[in-house]
Amino acid sequence: MLELTDADVTGLLGKVDLVDVVREVFQAHADDRTVLPEESCLRWTNDQGESCRSLNMPGLVEIDGRRIAGTKIINASLGNPDRGLPRAGGIVLLFDITTARPVCSMDAARISAGRTAAVSVLAAELLWARPARSIGLIGAGALAEAHLDLALRRWPSVREVHLYDQVPDRALRLAERLGDTYRTVALDVVASAERAVRDAELVIPVTTTTTGYVRADWIAPGTVTVNVSLDDLLPEAFTAADQVIVDDWSLVAADTTRLLGRMHRSGDVLPPPRHRTPTGAGRPAPAVEVAAELCDLISGAATGRRSAEDRIVVNPFGMSLHDVAVAGRLFHDHYAHRATSTTSTSTTSTTSTTS
Ligand SMILES: NC(=O)c1ccc[n+]([C@@H]2O[C@H](COP(=O)([O-])OP(=O)(O)OC[C@H]3O[C@@H](n4cnc5c(N)ncnc54)[C@H](O)[C@@H]3O)[C@@H](O)[C@H]2O)c1
Structure with missing residues (x-):
């Protein structure tokens, strides 16, 4: 072999x-x-x-x-x-x-890091209102580096990156490494996750947390959030989103540990249209409706963004x-x-x- x-x-x-x-x-x-x-x-x-x-x-x-x-x-x-x-x-x-x-x-x-970054980049390009000028990253490990490296090589539109890590030195080192290559981009290490999210058109959490903390009111209208590490958002950030898109619904639904799978088990998530089964009349509508899988956007079965103000959350299970x-x-x-x-x-x- x-x-x-x-x-x-x-x-x-x-x-x-x-x-x-x-x-x-x-x-x-x-x-x-x-x-x-x-x-x-x-x-x-x-x-x-x-x-x-x-x-x-x-x-x-x-x-x-x-x-x-x-x-x-x-x-x-x-x-x-x-x-x-x-x-x-x-x-x-x-x-x-x-x-x-x-x-x-x-x-x-x-x-693994490269394909994850490529899925996020593709999702952003399919769903953003216009090419991103500012990116907010939470977490400054291997996945953050793979995402920034791919995005900055591909998108000349990006002017600012807001980077936060709970270990500030990791964010500083990543900003230094990338700063040498991408000199026209302001790589700003910020003091809180909130700061990284509030000023960004594209938000990408890539941490190792299992406890949510990203509040709905941190996320500006028009933002695409690619929820790579799967547990950073609070449930309210999903319920407040204008659209929720997943990579593959079966994987999300089978998972018992991550937030969207748990919300599904509690009856709070309506699957994407292709995976819906008739439910009993009179049941309350789930708080989150998954609009599509990413393959539906590629095939043209779903349209994606409806307005420039939509807050869109992508949940790429992997x-x-x-x-x-x-x-x-x-x-x-x-x-x-x-x-x-x-x-x-x-x-x-x-x-x-x-x-
Ligand atoms: N969805 C997918 O397809 C997919 C694929 C690969 C990896 N991942 C996930 O991406 C995440 C990042 O992976 P990695 O290899 O870069 O990990 P890593 O350990 O290299 O980096 C994670 C960074 O996040 C920071 N961090 C942890 N909790 C934080 C918090 N609450 N706030 C701010 N910073 C925090 C850590 O200090 C660390 O620097 C992991 O959760 C991994 O499971 C997802």
């Missing part, structure tokens, strides 16, 4: 347009050319009392007439940054489509399909000639668990 290190993956990722890849995956998902099982999560507390977890995220996607199957295993320990280690790390495994044997293992950290597709693209472009039938071409449609 071929093994690609973090350095190998970093070199190859520079040659791929990740936003294009995630867009193709959403189109495949809309067309039922995907298999997306529920992910499984193993959680434990380590001998230092820190939370640890291992996520296993399998998926299959057909893009460019080629089926790619694999899984991402991504582990994290909250204490790692204090040990000088990245909080999260893992592998993406690619499977031979004919024999099902694993054929390639790639370091997952940059694929789909294995993107990791597998990015890894498949790297493998196919650079190494597939070494293997036999790893990503054989196919015209056969696969079934999606989400439809």
